[in-house]
Amino acid sequence: MDHSSIYQDHGFFAQRVLSAKPSATKEMTRLANQLRREGRDVITLSQGEPDFAPPQHVLDAAKQAIDENKSYYTEVAGLLALREAVSRQFERDYGLRYSPDQIQVGCGAKQTLYNALQATVQAGDEVVIPVPAWVSYSEMVVLAGGKPVLVRCGADTGFKLTPEQLEEAITPRTKWLMLNSPSNPSGAVYSVDELKALAEVLRRHPHVWVMADDIYEKIRYENVAFATPAAVAPDLAERTLTINGVSKAFAMTGWRVGYAAGPLELIKAMNLVQSQATSHTCTISQYAAIAALDGPMDFLEKFVSHYQRRRDNLLASVEQTPGLSCLKPDGAFYALIDCQALLGQRNAIGQLIATDQDFALYLLREAGVAGVPGSAFGLPGYLRLSYAASDSDLEVALSRIKTACESF
Numbered sequence: 001m002d003h004s005s006i007y008q009d010h011g012f013f014a015q016r017v018l019s020a021k022p023s024a025t026k027e028m029t030r031l032a033n034q035l036r037r038e039g040r041d042v043i044t045l046s047q048g049e050p051d052f053a054p055p056q057h058v059l060d061a062a063k064q065a066i067d068e069n070k071s072y073y074t075e076v077a078g079l080l081a082l083r084e085a086v087s088r089q090f091e092r093d094y095g096l097r098y099s100p101d102q103i104q105v106g107c108g109a110k111q112t113l114y115n116a117l118q119a120t121v122q123a124g125d126e127v128v129i130p131v132p133a134w135v136s137y138s139e140m141v142v143l144a145g146g147k148p149v150l151v152r153c154g155a156d157t158g159f160k161l162t163p164e165q166l167e168e169a170i171t172p173r174t175k176w177l178m179l180n181s182p183s184n185p186s187g188a189v190y191s192v193d194e195l196k197a198l199a200e201v202l203r204r205h206p207h208v209w210v211m212a213d214d215i216y217e218k219i220r221y222e223n224v225a226f227a228t229p230a231a232v233a234p235d236l237a238e239r240t241l242t243i244n245g246v247s248k249a250f251a252m253t254g255w256r257v258g259y260a261a262g263p264l265e266l267i268k269a270m271n272l273v274q275s276q277a278t279s280h281t282c283t284i285s286q287y288a289a290i291a292a293l294d295g296p297m298d299f300l301e302k303f304v305s306h307y308q309r310r311r312d313n314l315l316a317s318v319e320q321t322p323g324l325s326c327l328k329p330d331g332a333f334y335a336l337i338d339c340q341a342l343l344g345q346r347n348a349i350g351q352l353i354a355t356d357q358d359f360a361l362y363l364l365r366e367a368g369v370a371g372v373p374g375s376a377f378g379l380p381g382y383l384r385l386s387y388a389a390s391d392s393d394l395e396v397a398l399s400r401i402k403t404a405c406e407s408f
Protein backbone atom coordinates (compact mmCIF):
# COMPACT_ATOMS: atom_id res chain seq x y z
CA MET A 1 0.00 0.00 0.00
CA ASP A 2 1.01 3.65 -0.38
CA HIS A 3 2.48 4.41 3.03
CA SER A 4 2.87 8.11 2.30
CA SER A 5 -0.81 8.96 2.60
CA ILE A 6 -2.14 11.13 5.40
CA TYR A 7 -4.29 8.21 6.46
CA GLN A 8 -1.17 6.24 7.26
CA ASP A 9 0.31 9.17 9.24
CA HIS A 10 -2.78 9.12 11.41
CA GLY A 11 -2.61 5.36 11.86
CA PHE A 12 -5.87 5.04 9.98
CA PHE A 13 -5.29 1.70 8.28
CA ALA A 14 -5.17 -1.54 10.21
CA GLN A 15 -1.70 -3.04 10.49
CA ARG A 16 -2.89 -6.34 9.01
CA VAL A 17 -4.01 -4.48 5.87
CA LEU A 18 -0.75 -2.55 5.66
CA SER A 19 1.11 -5.85 5.97
CA ALA A 20 -0.79 -7.52 3.12
CA LYS A 21 -0.05 -7.26 -0.59
CA PRO A 22 -2.72 -6.66 -3.21
CA SER A 23 -3.54 -9.61 -5.47
CA ALA A 24 -0.81 -9.73 -8.15
CA THR A 25 -3.10 -11.47 -10.64
CA LYS A 26 -5.61 -8.66 -10.29
CA GLU A 27 -2.86 -6.02 -10.33
CA MET A 28 -1.25 -7.26 -13.56
CA THR A 29 -4.69 -7.51 -15.16
CA ARG A 30 -5.48 -3.96 -14.06
CA LEU A 31 -2.22 -2.71 -15.58
CA ALA A 32 -2.99 -4.56 -18.81
CA ASN A 33 -6.48 -3.03 -18.96
CA GLN A 34 -5.03 0.42 -18.29
CA LEU A 35 -2.55 0.07 -21.17
CA ARG A 36 -5.37 -1.14 -23.41
CA ARG A 37 -7.45 1.91 -22.51
CA GLU A 38 -4.45 4.02 -23.53
CA GLY A 39 -4.71 2.41 -26.96
CA ARG A 40 -2.01 -0.25 -26.57
CA ASP A 41 -2.47 -3.73 -27.96
CA VAL A 42 -2.13 -5.98 -24.91
CA ILE A 43 -2.98 -9.68 -24.56
CA THR A 44 -3.99 -10.63 -21.05
CA LEU A 45 -2.67 -13.98 -19.85
CA SER A 46 -2.44 -12.79 -16.25
CA GLN A 47 -5.74 -14.05 -14.91
CA GLY A 48 -7.04 -17.60 -14.92
CA GLU A 49 -10.36 -17.16 -16.60
CA PRO A 50 -11.89 -19.63 -19.06
CA ASP A 51 -12.74 -17.96 -22.37
CA PHE A 52 -15.81 -20.18 -22.88
CA ALA A 53 -19.44 -19.50 -22.01
CA PRO A 54 -21.03 -21.68 -19.33
CA PRO A 55 -23.14 -24.57 -20.68
CA GLN A 56 -26.53 -23.50 -22.09
CA HIS A 57 -28.57 -25.31 -19.42
CA VAL A 58 -26.79 -23.20 -16.78
CA LEU A 59 -27.65 -19.97 -18.58
CA ASP A 60 -31.27 -21.16 -18.96
CA ALA A 61 -31.54 -21.91 -15.23
CA ALA A 62 -30.30 -18.41 -14.43
CA LYS A 63 -32.77 -16.80 -16.85
CA GLN A 64 -35.59 -18.82 -15.35
CA ALA A 65 -34.57 -17.73 -11.85
CA ILE A 66 -34.71 -14.10 -12.97
CA ASP A 67 -38.10 -14.55 -14.65
CA GLU A 68 -39.45 -16.20 -11.51
CA ASN A 69 -38.02 -13.34 -9.46
CA LYS A 70 -35.90 -15.59 -7.29
CA SER A 71 -34.02 -12.60 -5.99
CA TYR A 72 -34.32 -12.79 -2.25
CA TYR A 73 -32.02 -13.37 0.68
CA THR A 74 -31.15 -17.04 1.04
CA GLU A 75 -29.78 -18.85 4.06
CA VAL A 76 -26.30 -17.62 4.96
CA ALA A 77 -24.75 -21.00 4.04
CA GLY A 78 -26.52 -20.91 0.67
CA LEU A 79 -29.75 -22.38 -0.68
CA LEU A 80 -30.49 -25.79 0.80
CA ALA A 81 -31.13 -27.11 -2.73
CA LEU A 82 -27.63 -25.99 -3.76
CA ARG A 83 -25.99 -27.50 -0.71
CA GLU A 84 -27.86 -30.73 -1.45
CA ALA A 85 -26.49 -30.64 -5.01
CA VAL A 86 -22.96 -30.08 -3.64
CA SER A 87 -23.46 -32.95 -1.20
CA ARG A 88 -24.56 -35.23 -4.08
CA GLN A 89 -21.51 -34.20 -6.08
CA PHE A 90 -19.09 -35.05 -3.25
CA GLU A 91 -20.70 -38.46 -2.82
CA ARG A 92 -20.95 -39.19 -6.55
CA ASP A 93 -17.39 -38.15 -7.38
CA TYR A 94 -15.39 -39.22 -4.30
CA GLY A 95 -17.69 -41.25 -2.08
CA LEU A 96 -17.48 -38.46 0.51
CA ARG A 97 -20.62 -37.93 2.58
CA TYR A 98 -21.37 -34.45 3.84
CA SER A 99 -24.79 -33.34 5.06
CA PRO A 100 -25.96 -29.97 3.73
CA ASP A 101 -25.16 -28.51 7.20
CA GLN A 102 -21.53 -29.40 6.58
CA ILE A 103 -21.43 -27.30 3.44
CA GLN A 104 -21.02 -23.58 2.96
CA VAL A 105 -21.59 -21.75 -0.31
CA GLY A 106 -19.76 -18.44 -0.66
CA CYS A 107 -19.04 -15.69 -3.21
CA GLY A 108 -16.52 -17.88 -5.00
CA ALA A 109 -14.12 -20.40 -3.53
CA LYS A 110 -12.12 -17.33 -2.60
CA GLN A 111 -14.63 -16.27 0.02
CA THR A 112 -14.94 -19.73 1.55
CA LEU A 113 -11.14 -19.86 1.93
CA TYR A 114 -11.22 -16.40 3.46
CA ASN A 115 -14.06 -17.34 5.81
CA ALA A 116 -12.23 -20.47 6.99
CA LEU A 117 -9.04 -18.53 7.74
CA GLN A 118 -10.93 -15.70 9.46
CA ALA A 119 -12.81 -18.25 11.53
CA THR A 120 -9.73 -20.10 12.77
CA VAL A 121 -6.47 -18.16 12.51
CA GLN A 122 -5.32 -16.09 15.47
CA ALA A 123 -2.29 -13.86 16.00
CA GLY A 124 0.83 -16.01 15.83
CA ASP A 125 -0.87 -19.01 14.23
CA GLU A 126 1.08 -20.49 11.36
CA VAL A 127 -0.28 -21.72 8.06
CA VAL A 128 1.98 -23.95 5.96
CA ILE A 129 1.77 -23.01 2.30
CA PRO A 130 3.79 -25.05 -0.21
CA VAL A 131 4.99 -22.56 -2.81
CA PRO A 132 4.53 -21.82 -5.62
CA ALA A 133 0.94 -21.24 -4.52
CA TRP A 134 -1.95 -19.06 -5.58
CA VAL A 135 -1.25 -15.43 -4.68
CA SER A 136 -4.15 -15.10 -2.26
CA TYR A 137 -3.37 -17.81 0.31
CA SER A 138 -0.55 -16.00 2.08
CA GLU A 139 -2.29 -12.63 2.03
CA MET A 140 -5.52 -14.09 3.41
CA VAL A 141 -3.46 -15.54 6.26
CA VAL A 142 -1.89 -12.11 6.88
CA LEU A 143 -5.33 -10.47 6.81
CA ALA A 144 -6.46 -12.98 9.45
CA GLY A 145 -3.49 -11.96 11.62
CA GLY A 146 -1.57 -15.21 11.10
CA LYS A 147 1.83 -16.09 9.77
CA PRO A 148 2.22 -17.75 6.36
CA VAL A 149 5.00 -20.35 6.43
CA LEU A 150 6.11 -20.67 2.82
CA VAL A 151 7.79 -23.95 1.96
CA ARG A 152 9.68 -23.79 -1.32
CA CYS A 153 8.82 -26.67 -3.64
CA GLY A 154 10.94 -26.28 -6.75
CA ALA A 155 10.99 -27.95 -10.12
CA ASP A 156 13.09 -30.79 -8.62
CA THR A 157 9.99 -32.12 -6.80
CA GLY A 158 7.62 -31.19 -9.61
CA PHE A 159 6.60 -28.14 -7.52
CA LYS A 160 5.11 -30.50 -4.92
CA LEU A 161 5.54 -30.72 -1.15
CA THR A 162 7.41 -33.76 0.14
CA PRO A 163 6.62 -35.48 3.46
CA GLU A 164 10.07 -34.46 4.78
CA GLN A 165 9.42 -30.80 3.99
CA LEU A 166 6.03 -30.98 5.69
CA GLU A 167 7.48 -32.60 8.80
CA GLU A 168 10.09 -29.87 9.02
CA ALA A 169 7.60 -27.02 8.55
CA ILE A 170 5.18 -28.07 11.29
CA THR A 171 5.52 -26.38 14.69
CA PRO A 172 3.21 -26.30 17.72
CA ARG A 173 1.70 -23.10 16.21
CA THR A 174 0.78 -24.70 12.88
CA LYS A 175 -2.94 -24.51 12.30
CA TRP A 176 -3.40 -25.40 8.65
CA LEU A 177 -1.66 -26.99 5.72
CA MET A 178 -2.91 -25.55 2.41
CA LEU A 179 -2.96 -28.00 -0.48
CA ASN A 180 -4.02 -27.17 -4.02
CA SER A 181 -4.18 -29.87 -6.67
CA PRO A 182 -4.21 -29.40 -9.62
CA SER A 183 -2.10 -26.42 -8.66
CA ASN A 184 -2.32 -22.79 -9.55
CA PRO A 185 0.30 -21.73 -10.72
CA SER A 186 2.28 -24.89 -11.60
CA GLY A 187 -0.41 -27.29 -12.86
CA ALA A 188 1.10 -30.01 -10.65
CA VAL A 189 -1.29 -32.77 -9.56
CA TYR A 190 -0.70 -34.81 -6.38
CA SER A 191 -1.11 -38.57 -6.78
CA VAL A 192 -2.90 -40.79 -4.26
CA ASP A 193 0.45 -42.05 -3.00
CA GLU A 194 1.84 -38.54 -2.58
CA LEU A 195 -1.23 -37.51 -0.58
CA LYS A 196 -1.02 -40.70 1.50
CA ALA A 197 2.58 -39.89 2.37
CA LEU A 198 1.61 -36.37 3.49
CA ALA A 199 -1.30 -37.82 5.50
CA GLU A 200 1.16 -40.09 7.29
CA VAL A 201 3.02 -37.00 8.53
CA LEU A 202 -0.24 -35.29 9.53
CA ARG A 203 -1.24 -38.30 11.64
CA ARG A 204 1.75 -37.51 13.85
CA HIS A 205 0.51 -33.92 14.29
CA PRO A 206 -3.15 -34.01 15.31
CA HIS A 207 -3.32 -30.22 15.77
CA VAL A 208 -2.76 -29.54 12.05
CA TRP A 209 -5.78 -29.19 9.78
CA VAL A 210 -5.83 -29.53 5.99
CA MET A 211 -7.39 -27.06 3.60
CA ALA A 212 -7.72 -28.83 0.24
CA ASP A 213 -8.44 -26.46 -2.62
CA ASP A 214 -9.78 -28.64 -5.44
CA ILE A 215 -11.03 -25.82 -7.67
CA TYR A 216 -9.15 -27.15 -10.77
CA GLU A 217 -10.15 -30.76 -10.11
CA LYS A 218 -11.97 -31.21 -13.43
CA ILE A 219 -9.15 -29.76 -15.55
CA ARG A 220 -6.56 -32.49 -16.02
CA TYR A 221 -4.75 -33.87 -19.07
CA GLU A 222 -3.87 -37.29 -20.42
CA ASN A 223 -5.97 -39.09 -17.80
CA VAL A 224 -3.86 -37.93 -14.87
CA ALA A 225 -5.84 -39.16 -11.87
CA PHE A 226 -7.31 -36.77 -9.32
CA ALA A 227 -7.22 -37.46 -5.60
CA THR A 228 -8.60 -35.40 -2.75
CA PRO A 229 -7.15 -35.58 0.78
CA ALA A 230 -10.45 -36.30 2.60
CA ALA A 231 -11.01 -39.39 0.43
CA VAL A 232 -7.40 -40.55 0.49
CA ALA A 233 -7.16 -40.26 4.29
CA PRO A 234 -10.71 -40.66 5.65
CA ASP A 235 -9.37 -40.75 9.22
CA LEU A 236 -8.24 -37.13 8.70
CA ALA A 237 -11.58 -35.99 7.26
CA GLU A 238 -12.57 -34.62 10.65
CA ARG A 239 -9.79 -32.04 10.28
CA THR A 240 -10.02 -31.49 6.53
CA LEU A 241 -11.87 -28.71 4.75
CA THR A 242 -12.40 -29.29 1.04
CA ILE A 243 -12.93 -26.29 -1.22
CA ASN A 244 -14.34 -26.31 -4.72
CA GLY A 245 -16.59 -24.20 -6.94
CA VAL A 246 -18.06 -23.64 -10.38
CA SER A 247 -15.72 -20.85 -11.59
CA LYS A 248 -13.19 -22.96 -13.46
CA ALA A 249 -14.90 -26.21 -14.50
CA PHE A 250 -18.09 -24.51 -15.67
CA ALA A 251 -16.50 -21.26 -16.89
CA MET A 252 -18.54 -19.31 -14.33
CA THR A 253 -15.91 -16.99 -12.82
CA GLY A 254 -18.17 -13.95 -12.68
CA TRP A 255 -21.10 -15.77 -11.11
CA ARG A 256 -19.21 -16.01 -7.83
CA VAL A 257 -20.18 -19.40 -6.48
CA GLY A 258 -17.73 -21.55 -4.53
CA TYR A 259 -18.25 -23.98 -1.70
CA ALA A 260 -16.55 -25.73 1.18
CA ALA A 261 -17.33 -29.02 2.91
CA GLY A 262 -15.98 -30.08 6.26
CA PRO A 263 -16.64 -30.65 9.94
CA LEU A 264 -19.94 -29.15 11.15
CA GLU A 265 -18.46 -26.87 13.83
CA LEU A 266 -15.99 -25.36 11.38
CA ILE A 267 -18.73 -24.72 8.81
CA LYS A 268 -20.85 -23.07 11.53
CA ALA A 269 -17.97 -20.73 12.42
CA MET A 270 -17.46 -19.94 8.73
CA ASN A 271 -21.19 -19.19 8.44
CA LEU A 272 -20.87 -16.75 11.33
CA VAL A 273 -18.12 -14.89 9.45
CA GLN A 274 -20.14 -14.86 6.24
CA SER A 275 -23.32 -13.77 8.06
CA GLN A 276 -21.52 -10.58 9.11
CA ALA A 277 -19.87 -9.97 5.76
CA THR A 278 -21.71 -10.76 2.52
CA SER A 279 -24.68 -12.77 3.90
CA HIS A 280 -24.50 -15.07 0.88
CA THR A 281 -23.82 -15.04 -2.82
CA CYS A 282 -26.34 -13.95 -5.47
CA THR A 283 -29.52 -16.07 -5.59
CA ILE A 284 -29.60 -16.19 -9.39
CA SER A 285 -26.04 -17.53 -9.42
CA GLN A 286 -27.00 -20.13 -6.84
CA TYR A 287 -29.82 -21.44 -9.05
CA ALA A 288 -27.41 -21.51 -11.99
CA ALA A 289 -24.92 -23.49 -9.87
CA ILE A 290 -27.57 -26.11 -9.04
CA ALA A 291 -28.14 -26.61 -12.77
CA ALA A 292 -24.37 -26.83 -13.29
CA LEU A 293 -23.75 -29.44 -10.59
CA ASP A 294 -26.78 -31.59 -11.40
CA GLY A 295 -26.54 -31.25 -15.17
CA PRO A 296 -24.65 -33.15 -17.88
CA MET A 297 -20.86 -32.90 -17.81
CA ASP A 298 -20.13 -33.85 -21.41
CA PHE A 299 -19.14 -30.25 -22.32
CA LEU A 300 -16.06 -30.67 -20.11
CA GLU A 301 -14.34 -33.01 -22.50
CA LYS A 302 -14.46 -30.28 -25.15
CA PHE A 303 -13.21 -27.57 -22.75
CA VAL A 304 -10.34 -29.76 -21.56
CA SER A 305 -9.33 -30.76 -25.09
CA HIS A 306 -9.09 -27.07 -26.02
CA TYR A 307 -6.97 -26.36 -22.95
CA GLN A 308 -4.75 -29.32 -23.74
CA ARG A 309 -4.16 -28.14 -27.31
CA ARG A 310 -3.27 -24.68 -25.99
CA ARG A 311 -0.98 -26.13 -23.35
CA ASP A 312 0.83 -28.18 -25.98
CA ASN A 313 1.16 -25.16 -28.30
CA LEU A 314 2.53 -23.14 -25.40
CA LEU A 315 5.06 -25.82 -24.45
CA ALA A 316 6.21 -26.14 -28.05
CA SER A 317 6.68 -22.40 -28.33
CA VAL A 318 8.53 -22.11 -25.00
CA GLU A 319 10.88 -24.83 -26.15
CA GLN A 320 11.79 -22.68 -29.17
CA THR A 321 12.29 -19.56 -27.05
CA PRO A 322 15.81 -18.78 -25.87
CA GLY A 323 16.17 -18.54 -22.09
CA LEU A 324 12.79 -20.09 -21.22
CA SER A 325 11.79 -23.58 -20.15
CA CYS A 326 8.69 -25.13 -18.64
CA LEU A 327 7.69 -28.37 -16.89
CA LYS A 328 4.62 -29.93 -18.44
CA PRO A 329 1.56 -29.00 -16.36
CA ASP A 330 -0.75 -31.99 -15.67
CA GLY A 331 -3.78 -29.90 -14.80
CA ALA A 332 -5.34 -26.43 -14.40
CA PHE A 333 -4.67 -23.93 -17.21
CA TYR A 334 -1.43 -22.28 -16.18
CA ALA A 335 2.16 -22.68 -17.27
CA LEU A 336 4.90 -21.74 -14.84
CA ILE A 337 7.76 -20.77 -17.10
CA ASP A 338 11.33 -20.73 -15.82
CA CYS A 339 12.97 -17.44 -16.92
CA GLN A 340 16.03 -17.59 -14.62
CA ALA A 341 18.43 -17.90 -17.57
CA LEU A 342 17.41 -14.42 -18.74
CA LEU A 343 17.75 -12.67 -15.41
CA GLY A 344 20.78 -10.42 -15.02
CA GLN A 345 20.85 -9.72 -18.78
CA ARG A 346 19.96 -6.58 -20.70
CA ASN A 347 16.99 -6.55 -23.05
CA ALA A 348 16.85 -5.08 -26.56
CA ILE A 349 16.44 -1.55 -25.24
CA GLY A 350 19.30 -1.85 -22.79
CA GLN A 351 17.28 -2.32 -19.63
CA LEU A 352 18.65 -4.66 -16.99
CA ILE A 353 16.19 -7.49 -16.36
CA ALA A 354 17.24 -8.36 -12.84
CA THR A 355 14.11 -10.06 -11.52
CA ASP A 356 11.05 -11.93 -12.68
CA GLN A 357 9.04 -8.77 -11.96
CA ASP A 358 11.29 -6.84 -14.36
CA PHE A 359 10.74 -9.57 -16.95
CA ALA A 360 6.94 -9.54 -16.51
CA LEU A 361 6.83 -5.75 -16.77
CA TYR A 362 9.11 -5.80 -19.82
CA LEU A 363 6.81 -8.27 -21.56
CA LEU A 364 3.79 -6.20 -20.62
CA ARG A 365 5.16 -2.81 -21.68
CA GLU A 366 7.30 -3.77 -24.68
CA ALA A 367 5.72 -6.99 -25.99
CA GLY A 368 2.11 -6.35 -24.97
CA VAL A 369 1.67 -9.62 -23.06
CA ALA A 370 0.49 -9.66 -19.46
CA GLY A 371 1.70 -12.53 -17.28
CA VAL A 372 2.36 -12.74 -13.54
CA PRO A 373 5.85 -12.99 -12.00
CA GLY A 374 6.59 -16.20 -10.11
CA SER A 375 7.61 -14.20 -7.04
CA ALA A 376 3.92 -13.34 -6.56
CA PHE A 377 3.37 -17.08 -6.07
CA GLY A 378 6.36 -17.37 -3.75
CA LEU A 379 8.77 -18.70 -6.41
CA PRO A 380 10.98 -16.01 -7.95
CA GLY A 381 12.56 -16.65 -11.35
CA TYR A 382 9.38 -17.72 -13.10
CA LEU A 383 6.54 -16.25 -15.12
CA ARG A 384 3.00 -17.61 -14.96
CA LEU A 385 0.89 -17.52 -18.10
CA SER A 386 -2.74 -18.56 -18.20
CA TYR A 387 -3.53 -20.46 -21.37
CA ALA A 388 -7.29 -20.18 -20.82
CA ALA A 389 -7.24 -17.72 -23.70
CA SER A 390 -8.31 -17.97 -27.32
CA ASP A 391 -6.01 -19.90 -29.67
CA SER A 392 -5.37 -16.77 -31.72
CA ASP A 393 -4.51 -14.59 -28.70
CA LEU A 394 -2.26 -17.30 -27.37
CA GLU A 395 -0.48 -17.71 -30.69
CA VAL A 396 0.20 -13.99 -30.99
CA ALA A 397 1.26 -13.72 -27.34
CA LEU A 398 3.70 -16.63 -27.61
CA SER A 399 5.22 -15.25 -30.77
CA ARG A 400 5.66 -11.83 -29.11
CA ILE A 401 7.33 -13.44 -26.10
CA LYS A 402 9.67 -15.40 -28.37
CA THR A 403 10.68 -12.24 -30.24
CA ALA A 404 11.17 -10.36 -26.95
CA CYS A 405 13.43 -13.10 -25.58
CA GLU A 406 15.41 -13.43 -28.82
CA SER A 407 16.39 -9.80 -28.53
CA PHE A 408 18.25 -10.19 -25.21
Ligand code: PMP
Binds near residue numbers: 107110180213
Ligand atom coordinates in the same frame (compact mmCIF):
# COMPACT_ATOMS: atom_id res chain seq x y z
N1 PMP B 1 -8.29 -21.24 -5.51
C1 PMP B 1 -7.42 -21.15 -6.53
C2 PMP B 1 -6.19 -21.99 -6.48
C3 PMP B 1 -7.66 -20.27 -7.59
O1 PMP B 1 -6.78 -20.19 -8.59
C4 PMP B 1 -8.82 -19.51 -7.59
C5 PMP B 1 -9.05 -18.57 -8.75
N2 PMP B 1 -9.34 -17.31 -8.43
C6 PMP B 1 -9.69 -19.63 -6.50
C7 PMP B 1 -9.40 -20.52 -5.49
C8 PMP B 1 -10.93 -18.83 -6.36
O2 PMP B 1 -11.86 -19.02 -7.37
P1 PMP B 1 -13.31 -18.41 -7.26
O3 PMP B 1 -13.32 -17.46 -6.14
O4 PMP B 1 -13.57 -17.79 -8.58
O5 PMP B 1 -14.21 -19.58 -7.00
Ligand code: GLU
Binds near residue numbers: 025049
Ligand atom coordinates in the same frame (compact mmCIF):
# COMPACT_ATOMS: atom_id res chain seq x y z
N1 GLU C 1 -7.47 -17.65 -9.80
C1 GLU C 1 -7.27 -16.80 -10.92
C2 GLU C 1 -5.80 -16.50 -11.08
O1 GLU C 1 -4.98 -16.91 -10.29
C3 GLU C 1 -8.15 -15.59 -10.93
C4 GLU C 1 -7.63 -14.33 -10.34
C5 GLU C 1 -7.57 -14.38 -8.84
O2 GLU C 1 -8.63 -14.50 -8.22
O3 GLU C 1 -6.47 -14.34 -8.34
O4 GLU C 1 -5.46 -15.87 -12.02
